[in-house]
Amino acid sequence: MKDYELFVQQIIEDKAQDLQMLSDFIWDHPETLYEEYDSSAEICNYLEQQGFDIEQGIANIPTAFSATFGNKGPVIGLLAEYDALLSLSQVANITYNKPVEHNKAGHGCGHNLLGTGAIGAALAVQAYLEKYKLPGTVKIIGCPAEEGGSGKGFLARAGMFDDLDLALTWHPTPFNAIMALRSLANFQVKYKFKGKSAHAASAPHIGRSALDAVELMNVGGNYLREHLIQDARIHYAITDTGGVSPNVVQAEAEVVYLIRAPKIEDAREIYKRVDKIAQGAALMTGTTMSSELMSAVSEYVPNQTLEQVVFDELDKERQISYTSEEQTFAQALWETLSEEEQQTAVKTYESFGVLQDQHLVEGKNLSDVIHPYEPTTKIMYGSTDVADVSWNVPTAQVTTATAAIGTQLHTWQMVAQGKSTVAQKGMSRAARVLARSAIYVLEHPEKLKDIEQEFDREIGRDQYQSPLPEEVKPPVHNME
Template identity: 35%
Template sequence: MPLIAIVLAAGVAAPTDAYLDQSRARWEQFSKQIWGYAETGLHEEKSAKAFEDLLEKEGFTVTKGVAGMPTAFVATAGKGEPVVAILAEYDALPGLSQKAGEPKKDPEKEGAPGHGCGHNLLGTAALAAGVAANRARIEQKLPGTIQVFGTPAEELLLGKVFMLKAGSFDHTDIVLTWHPEASNQVVTRPRLALTATDVEFFGKTAHAAAAPWLGRSSLDAVELFDHAMSLMREHIQPTARIHRTIKNGGLVPNVIPDYAKIQVWLRDQTGAAVQEMLERMRKAAEGAALGTETRAKVTVLASGRDPINNEVIGRTMQKHLDRIGAPKFDEKDQEFAKAVQKEVGAEPSGLSTEIVPFGPNHGGTASSDLGEVSAAKPLAELNVVTRPMGTAAHTWGQTACAIHPLGLKGMDVASKVLGATAVDFLQNPKLVSDAKAEFARATKGKPYQSPLAMDAKPAVY
């Protein structure tokens, strides 16, 4: 039996565990700092700088402003193969500000952003794991390279997709990531594929009272299009989702608008299914334009496919999750969790303290740009409890939990699992080759192709 298997079977601490225990206060403080910044996608200036500065102090070479995004970076330490990457995210969500310590909705600043997806925890655990793995690499004189990817604007499905397009992952062998959740598990269920679009209509202005017959209303086109999409919902798969918001419906009622825009997001289990919906949506836009004598334009803003979860990497993560165990929540943590659950109408069952065994269909369905990374490189994702059972991300409740001790305890477990897993792949070349072989089978050897147009530029939408 290989040494790594003996160590794991015996439950012996990984070389990264002691350092992460000793430096825990450092990472908790860093996470609180990022929580306080709460910057939305492509505007994470303070957050990205904090990550970059710390990594440089730890001896990483940091390439900044990657792929045309000022808040994207790649930090590298070591040389040669294998190249093990850990993904960090740090973007917040609009409108989810929340006062620390409050188990009910109470914005710190009305309308301001907040970490309603826990990316302050996600990014910090990735950072801590990368630093810990690199220290272990140096101490044990291990071959290989540690990378920490600073991937902005995950909520817009932009950062990783543009970094892939720019070649940032070209030399990476293994990719590790995690996400705050309500369960402790390794993800084996594919997230939903997603394509985000703008549908614009162009008409003719006119005085709405004096000469409306001279106008052609782009808002009429949006309404007709939206009705067509509502009817389409009956004729799509139960796994599919269609979301929309009207971004521009004209300026004043007494001017017939010559421009209107509706943003539509399409989701389903596979990228192929989403593409089919997209083609149907294009027909609905053309029909609405024909019926209102306007012109339609459909623009793909971002796209992320359903992830390919690598079992070799996932099982390695699972061994460390089993060894480290669930976050050790105390009575105050459980009381806070139950108070949040009561506030949102969920069963007051508190926080999960169980480890889900490795198996099929574990994980949520929310879309992520990590799906694109998984189509280019072997990748696995971990979930660790950072919010109560029965509650959702993208809410004030997750923002509250992301600054609470319960969230920080989940972050600590995640950093240990990621750090130890990274060292395993530095120590064991066969693990790397096995993960790559599985990836080759899953992708049938097809090279990665970006969903982005050649001239696509990252932008907030």
């Protein structure tokens, strides 16, 4: 048997400087959903130089791409993300909140690492295929707009994952585990109300308040919560109040709802009920209502056979050590957290697979532990567009430690650590795990058969129906 472990390690080490530069470039150019032009271009240019065949603008999304090496055998897909979050600008490698530029974006979910780690894995698989003339293809799918944009959902609807035999991805967190939990499906819907403006004191009877309609809708939505299934969720944000003058009856107002449930069918039924509440609010206020489905994702369906393969490779990564400087920096970040954040530092990561042996990281600033894999039916009370990939192809996710324990995603602390040596170590660990997992499956065709059999039992390739109607388009520029 070829020593693929040592081989992968050597390739990742050889490419370490390239990967760090790429990751730092993406961190330095934070771009939000469907506007990741610099990041996707930098990635594609690099991969083209490495011998990958590049197709940009797939699914008619300018910042989406595929990068392929190989022309036969099983097709291994690696999912790359590179979008940032609004209003999370933060100077790197400091332990206090200081934006690089106020009200600008920042990589609060570590996608600069996520995308680059997937690329590192692809480079190692590419080198292995070349050296050993092994039948197989590695394909990176560049996935924009994970943060609230359902990017992979639009790619799935366009058939961009149909030629894959399996898909692998990862996510930066403070821990090392298999992301085995099922997620919630969701619909994100914008409701607009239109009324009639009037002087709120001298002629209130003439006005028809759109803001009243939004408020009444929210009251109805809150009463609906009592009558939902236990694991469903409803959230909303008023995105347009119609103005700032209390002496004017607001003629326009807008609210965005995020509706979640363990199954897409359940989420769709709740969506219908929310629609009726919106209609009722319009009737009560004499306004008109229009709605727009902005995005939607299915629930994530794990493939436990593939997860076991990935865990076996993760479990080999037990030589995790940190320098005194890294420990000191992590301790300083811990001290920026509230008491509540400290008390729930590990508990909040159950959804990322930290289900057992939580006591092994108690009192530590950085995790040097591989958490055991536990196949589970538990639900992650969040959503991910990786779910729509999992309905089209066997999929597995792993997380590796790129940040100090206590760091929550979507925070300035996460952004501050995005260029750290701990982040680079975790990213390299993820690249090795994904690469070895892919190579293992390529070297063991019988395992791929087992993975596919589980997928067919759970889903079957003919059962996926996109929750996104064809008339719903991603909000991108330069569409044909």
